[in-house]
Amino acid sequence: MTAFEGEPATLDPARTALVLVDPMDRIAALPPAPRSGRQVAHVARKLADAFRAVGG
Numbered sequence: 001m002t003a004f005e006g007e008p009a010t011l012d013p014a015r016t017a018l019v020l021v022d023p024m025d026r027i028a029a030l031p032p033a034p035r036s037g038r039q040v041a042h043v044a045r046k047l048a049d050a051f052r053a054v055g056g
Helices: 037-053
Strands: none
Touching: none
């Protein structure tokens, strides 16, 4: 069974990159749906912090 079939993926932080795209101001200013720009930034920060914590 693969991660796409319901099992969580196992990632090796030493061989995995976290890529976050910084949206331009015009895109971030569009009406948010389903999440606000502030919510997206908050989750992105949490992801980056968690990734760094495991050696990424």
